Amino acid sequence: MLRTEGLAKTFTLHLRGGMQLPVLSGIDLAVSTGECVVLSGPSGAGKSTLMRSLYGNYRAEAGHIWIRHHGEMIDIAAAEPRIVLAVRRETLGYVSQFLRVVPRVSTLDIVADELITRGVAQDEARDRAGALLLRLNIPRRLHSIPPATFSGGEQQRVNLARGFIAAHPILLLDEPTASLDADNRAVVIAMVNEAKARGTAIVAICHDAEVRDAIADRLFPLSPTQEAA
Amino acid sequence: MTLLRARGLSLRFKAIRALDDVAVDLWPGEVLAIVGESGSGKTTLLNVLSGRMAPDAGTVWYTDPEGQEHDVHAMPAPALRTLHRSDWGFVHQDPRQNLRMNVSAGGNVGERLMARGARNYGDIRAEAIDWLTQVEIDANRVDDLPRTFSGGMLQRLQIARTLVTHPRLVFMDEPTGGLDVSVQARLLDLIRTLVARLGIAAVLVTHDIAVARLLAHRIAVMQRGRVVETGLTDQVLDDPQHAYTQLLVSSVLQA
Amino acid sequence: MTEGYNFAYLDEQTKRMIRRALLKAVAIPGHQVPFGSREMPLPYGWGTGGIQVTASILGHDDTLKVIDQGADDTTNAVSIRRFFAKTAGVATTTHTAEATVIQTRHRIPEKTLRDDQIIVYQVPQPEPLFRLESSRVETRRMHGLADYGLMHVKLYEDVARFGQISISYDYPVLVNQRYLMSPSPIPAFDNPKMDRMPALQLFGAGREKRIYAIPPWTQVRSLDFEDHPFRAINAPEPCGLCGATDSYLDEVITDDHGGRLFVCSDTDHCAERRAAGHIGKDGFAEAAE
Numbered sequence: 041m042l043r044t045e046g047l048a049k050t051f052t053l054h055l056r057g058g059m060q061l062p063v064l065s066g067i068d069l070a071v072s073t074g075e076c077v078v079l080s081g082p083s084g085a086g087k088s089t090l091m092r093s094l095y096g097n098y099r100a101e102a103g104h105i106w107i108r109h110h111g112e113m114i115d116i117a118a119a120e121p122r123i124v125l126a127v128r129r130e131t132l133g134y135v136s137q138f139l140r141v142v143p144r145v146s147t148l149d150i151v152a153d154e155l156i157t158r159g160v161a162q163d164e165a166r167d168r169a170g171a172l173l174l175r176l177n178i179p180r181r182l183h184s185i186p187p188a189t190f191s192g193g194e195q196q197r198v199n200l201a202r203g204f205i206a207a208h209p210i211l212l213l214d215e216p217t218a219s220l221d222a223d224n225r226a227v228v229i230a231m232v233n234e235a236k237a238r239g240t241a242i243v244a245i246c247h248d249a250e251v252r253d254a255i256a257d258r259l260f261p262l263s264p265t266q267e268a269a
Numbered sequence: 270m271t272l273l274r275a276r277g278l279s280l281r282f283k284a285i286r287a288l289d290d291v292a293v294d295l296w297p298g299e300v301l302a303i304v305g306e307s308g309s310g311k312t313t314l315l316n317v318l319s320g321r322m323a324p325d326a327g328t329v330w331y332t333d334p335e336g337q338e339h340d341v342h343a344m345p346a347p348a349l350r351t352l353h354r355s356d357w358g359f360v361h362q363d364p365r366q367n368l369r370m371n372v373s374a375g376g377n378v379g380e381r382l383m384a385r386g387a388r389n390y391g392d393i394r395a396e397a398i399d400w401l402t403q404v405e406i407d408a409n410r411v412d413d414l415p416r417t418f419s420g421g422m423l424q425r426l427q428i429a430r431t432l433v434t435h436p437r438l439v440f441m442d443e444p445t446g447g448l449d450v451s452v453q454a455r456l457l458d459l460i461r462t463l464v465a466r467l468g469i470a471a472v473l474v475t476h477d478i479a480v481a482r483l484l485a486h487r488i489a490v491m492q493r494g495r496v497v498e499t500g501l502t503d504q505v506l507d508d509p510q511h512a513y514t515q516l517l518v519s520s521v522l523q524a
Numbered sequence: 525m526t527e528g529y530n531f532a533y534l535d536e537q538t539k540r541m542i543r544r545a546l547l548k549a550v551a552i553p554g555h556q557v558p559f560g561s562r563e564m565p566l567p568y569g570w571g572t573g574g575i576q577v578t579a580s581i582l583g584h585d586d587t588l589k590v591i592d593q594g595a596d597d598t599t600n601a602v603s604i605r606r607f608f609a610k611t612a613g614v615a616t617t618t619h620t621a622e623a624t625v626i627q628t629r630h631r632i633p634e635k636t637l638r639d640d641q642i643i644v645y646q647v648p649q650p651e652p653l654f655r656l657e658s659s660r661v662e663t664r665r666m667h668g669l670a671d672y673g674l675m676h677v678k679l680y681e682d683v684a685r686f687g688q689i690s691i692s693y694d695y696p697v698l699v700n701q702r703y704l705m706s707p708s709p710i711p712a713f714d715n716p717k718m719d720r721m722p723a724l725q726l727f728g729a730g731r732e733k734r735i736y737a738i739p740p741w742t743q744v745r746s747l748d749f750e751d752h753p754f755r756a757i758n759a760p761e762p763c764g765l766c767g768a769t770d771s772y773l774d775e776v777i778t779d780d781h782g783g784r785l786f787v788c789s790d791t792d793h794c795a796e797r798r799a800a801g802h803i804g805k806d807g808f809a810e811a812a813e
Contacts, residue, residue, distance in 0.1 A: 054512030143454035384673025
């Protein structure tokens with residue numbers, strides 16, 4: 041479903057006199073249908089950078105990122121922006137650590153919009169969004185409020201709902217349970233395992249050992265690139 | 270097929286290079302933000318792309334609904350004007366530039382319909398009221414003059430006036446400039462929703478990176494008349510490659 | 525007969541220049557053609573444009589009628605008629621049927637004009653869009669591109685505000701499905717007469733230096749909405765003097781006690797009807813001359 045070949049990423053900081061910051065090199069990662077791979081390694085090993093590169097948020101400097109999109113392998117590292125957008129819309133979901141809020145849009149609509157842009161009827165989309173939010177213990181009275189004023193944990197759960205609702209064939213999860221309590225962690229673990237059962241390929245970053253053990257089929261170790269000055 | 274395609278655009282104002290070999294591709298339904306500081310040439314690019322200003326060199330092609338490409342700057346004036354009042358729209362930073370301040374809100378919204386040949390008063394009025402509601406202006410203000418409107422309302426009225434003919438392509442020049450922050454947020458959300466729902470393609474000029482992030486699929490960064498970087502909005506803003514883009518992104522205050 | 529003056533006052537060069545403008549105006553119905561308007565021996569607003577057009581088309585054999593608000597006997601009408609009688613020596617008349625050239629201010633005669641007649645309108649403001657768009661460059665562009673949405677905006681505003689189109693005179697028309705045109709300040713009642721009129725219609729604006737024309741049998745449509753169609757408005761009763769129900773009426777105040785009388789604005793039409801024995805409810809026997 042997802043395969044990288046010789047993926048490398050170096051940041052060039054022009055504001056620091058062109059300083060080179062190599063983070064990833066020679067990454068060969070492959071994830072199959074129904075498999076959950078958890079990236080492991082110490083802070084600074086480049087887990088988040090790899091995750092963002094997979095999503096096309098960071099520009100790969102070398103190598104390929106092959107994504108199966110409607111049965112066809114597409115190289116995210118080289119695809120045109122509108123192709124990347126189509127892949128993100130239909131194939132590649134991403135749950136970031138932090139919710140980027142859109143002013144004035146209600147929590148329910150933030151989640152339902154993910155379905156509506158994929159052609160689901162408005163009523164059905166809102167019903168499904170409401171159900172998923174309830175499952176993640178976001179009470180109904182909060183559904184009509186924009187999430188800007190929510191706590192960190194609530195925002196993360198809204199983000200999870202938004203990431204999971206469209207059932208993308210490939211999901212990238214960046215610390216999905218970082219600010220959650222035990223009850224909600226259990227809900228997330230169940231959701232991840234249901235997704236895997238559906239055949240979703242998952243790449244995750246997860247520091248919580250309990251959650252990691254519950255979802256990971258294997259670990260993909262990363263170590264800090266040594267050339268970093 | 271691209272909706273709008275430009276190659277090799279160059280334009281000088283005396284010693285200043287306002288545009289220097291600029292290329293642009295815009296696909297149907299895509300929102301492209303042109304960012305850069307004042308004087309970087311972004312408004313000039315908008316004016317050249319929309320045919321309001323002729324370049325010294327280079328070509329802009331527009332693909333009509335039948336798939337036919339037209340050289341925008343070689344088009345006869347009547348055809349270009351027809352385009353501007355039907356398939357295209359232009360949203361100015363100052364809504365007063367576009368609105369008729371001595372004509373009611375309903376008349377302002379209805380003008381493009383009438384220019385296109387609508388001759389049924391009841392239909393025109395119903396459509397005007399529908400559009401006022403869509404831009405969150407109370408329907409009972411339909412007969413009020415724009416001069417009784419606030420700045421944010423004027424901008425929303427301009428958007429209703431522009432979108433009423435369902436254009437395929439809208440040019441926007443700093444549409445949220447000069448508005449209070451709270452008013453800006455509401456307007457941005459409105460533009461975002463309408464553009465997505467109607468599948469409108471847009472070229473948006475802004476110096477505000479947050480506006481670009483919220484509205485645009487793609488960003489082109491301009492510096493001294495050149496496009497120095499272009500790509501997916503989140504890619505350009507989160508992983509800027511060019512020195513100027515890095516400076517631009519790092520200069521934004523974090524709220 | 526025309527001692528001390530060139531025929532019809534204007535010099536031949538000027539008349540030739542105006543005829544060229546007229547030919548162009550006829551060729552492009554409704555389009556405003558600029559011309560070098562001359563100083564005339566009367567002030568602007570008194571028909572300097574109409575007089576120059578009349579002077580340019582008048583021949584020795586013509587018979588001239590001049591009306592002002594439908595009447596042959598107002599100061600303006602009498603002055604212009606005498607002006608041409610003196611400078612061109614042409615025959616003059618008050619009878620519509622006898623005239624070959626009719627110069628008018630604010631009316632079209634009730635009697636249907638024929639294809640051997642020419643009507644010359646005095647025009648104060650030739651630009652129909654001038655109240656709506658102050659830039660002449662912009663209005664010229666609008667005419668060039670037939671971009672008349674703005675004129676409909678004005679009609680829209682009328683209906684929104686008053687429930688109907690409230691223009692009662694100088695009601696804008698579209699000529700030959702192309703040019704938006706001011707019919708000069710004639711009542712909207714007269715607009716239908718312009719449509720497919722057998723006579724040639726010429727328009728002269730002296731101060732604004734514009735000439736335009738409608739060739740015979742040309743379509744002239746008053747702008748409107750499908751659901752608010754053009755309506756010619758008239759007084760609600762017949763002419764008090766001749767009893768006509770199909771002519772445009774003036775309201776005349778007859779005393780200090782609210783007494784009033786509606787009479788034909790076209791004095792020749794009214795007199796002819798009375799001569800033929802039509803007497804209205806306020807008509808006097810002696811009115812029939």
